[in-house]
Amino acid sequence: MRVLAAMSGGVDSAVAAARAVEAGHDVTGVHLALSAKPGTLRTGARGCCTIEDSRDARRAADILGIPFYVWDFAERFTEEVVETFVGEYAAGRTPNPCVTCNEKIKFEALLEKAIALGFDAVCTGHYARLSVVDGVPELRRSADDHKDQSYVLASLTPEQLRHAMFPLGSSRKPDVREEAAERGLAVAEKPDSHDICFIPDGDTKKFLENRLGERPGDLVDAETGAVLGRHTGVHGFTVGQRKGLGIDAPAADGKPRYVLSLEPVSGTVKVGSSQELSVSTIDADRAIWPSEQPLTGPTECVVQVRAHGGMAPAVAEVDSDGDAVRMSLREPLTGVAPGQVAVLYSPDAEAGDVVLGSAKISATA
Numbered sequence: 268m269r270v271l272a273a274m275s276g277g278v279d280s281a282v283a284a285a286r287a288v289e290a291g292h293d294v295t296g297v298h299l300a301l302s303a304k305p306g307t308l309r310t311g312a313r314g315c316c317t318i319e320d321s322r323d324a325r326r327a328a329d330i331l332g333i334p335f336y337v338w339d340f341a342e343r344f345t346e347e348v349v350e351t352f353v354g355e356y357a358a359g360r361t362p363n364p365c366v367t368c369n370e371k372i373k374f375e376a377l378l379e380k381a382i383a384l385g386f387d388a389v390c391t392g393h394y395a396r397l398s399v400v401d402g403v404p405e406l407r408r409s410a411d412d413h414k415d416q417s418y419v420l421a422s423l424t425p426e427q428l429r430h431a432m433f434p435l436g437s438s439r440k441p442d443v444r445e446e447a448a449e450r451g452l453a454v455a456e457k458p459d460s461h462d463i464c465f466i467p468d469g470d471t472k473k474f475l476e477n478r479l480g481e482r483p484g485d486l487v488d489a490e491t492g493a494v495l496g497r498h499t500g501v502h503g504f505t506v507g508q509r510k511g512l513g514i515d516a517p518a519a520d521g522k523p524r525y526v527l528s529l530e531p532v533s534g535t536v537k538v539g540s541s542q543e544l545s546v547s548t549i550d551a552d553r554a555i556w557p558s559e560q561p562l563t564g565p566t567e568c569v570v571q572v573r574a575h576g577g578m579a580p581a582v583a584e585v586d587s588d589g590d591a592v593r594m595s596l597r598e599p600l601t602g603v604a605p606g607q608v609a610v611l612y613s614p615d616a617e618a619g620d621v622v623l624g625s626a627k628i629s630a631t632a
């Protein structure tokens with residue numbers, strides 16, 4: 268197969284590309300310049316697409332003896348990922364930009380260009396197991412629980428998955444580092460990337476304030492309706508947040524308060540107790556079914572509502588056109604934020620790691 272290896276300059280994608288070469292594929296490496304300023308690469312910054320990262324990716328490609336290019340996808344990344352991120356926060360939702368990047372950049376913009384150039388697949392260093400049998404993709408959790416990225420890949424369509432390759436799915440990170448060292452890849456010791464790549468200092472609140480300015484509103488006690496304080500914008504909050512609420516007076520029962528809901532039009536942030544934060548029903552829409560088959564009838568599953576943690580057994584029911592899912596949780600969950608993705612995994616221990624589907628959370632109760 269002709270394979271385009273997406274090389275970030277990190278250890279995972281270097282080893283993934285190496286394995287694709289070793290498997291006998293005709294591999295070309297590409298580094299995506301995604302920096303927020305179109306046409307530029309940042310120097311010295313943490314996060315992705317610094318000049319150092321593109322050099323590291325090129326060096327790895329040289330060691331593997333494969334052709335290598337840098338493609339400027341900054342404009343598309345800004346439009347599809349950064350602007351969506353800002354818009355979602357302004358609308359009182361909590362987006363996951365890595366999900367959007369996989370959907371719109373790596374497996375849409377990049378894959379489209381790859382296919383137009385005659386490649387059969389895009390290979391990445393993601394940790395998730397993927398097999399395609401008779402054209403039907405099956406996406407599963409990684410063999411490495413700590414690194415599992417099936418959550419951020421679960422929104423890929425069957426067609427995108429048919430052209431994806433994740434050679435690290437069955438590996439554990441320490442072994443991947445060891446393999447990189449054995450292969451002489453200089454990136455073997457490079458630290459893992461964290462957080463949101465376009466917010467290198469990790470200060471999401473400041474980033475959103477710079478973009479959205481001040482949009483003041485009230486912090487309101489959900490139970491009594493009492494105004495507890497003022498804030499500078501719903502974009503500074505996420506459902507389940509406890510710290511940084513800026514409320515001086517303690518709750519009557521002395522227990523901590525959490526953000527329960529965000530109302531962008533009125534600017535109201537409702538807060539309440541941890542009990543009020545618990546939800547037992549999640550509604551989600553824009554569902555994606557990796558195997559192309561929407562669930563039929565009530566289906567036992569395990570639902571995961573954020574990239575790390577937030578899992579509960581549930582019964583999922585899908586509407587007739589396969590777009591909307593209602594999940595009735597068998598155990599309550601807290602901190603379920605509209606805008607995040609709900610990923611449905613198969614429930615039994617043996618096959619508990621197969622992604623059945625995913626959908627964007629729209630409401631909770």
Ligand SMILES: Nc1ncnc2c1ncn2[C@@H]1O[C@H](COP(=O)(O)OP(=O)(O)OP(=O)(O)O)[C@@H](O)[C@H]1O
Pocket residue numbers: 272273274275276277278279280281297298299300301315316373390391392393459460
């Ligand atoms: N700027 C980029 N250019 C090309 N591919 C990229 C880029 N950023 C990420 N990728 C691809 O997406 C995969 C997952 O990205 P993620 O940010 O989760 O990286 P990671 O797990 O730290 O992997 P790595 O060690 O390769 O950086 C990478 O392994 C790589 O294949």
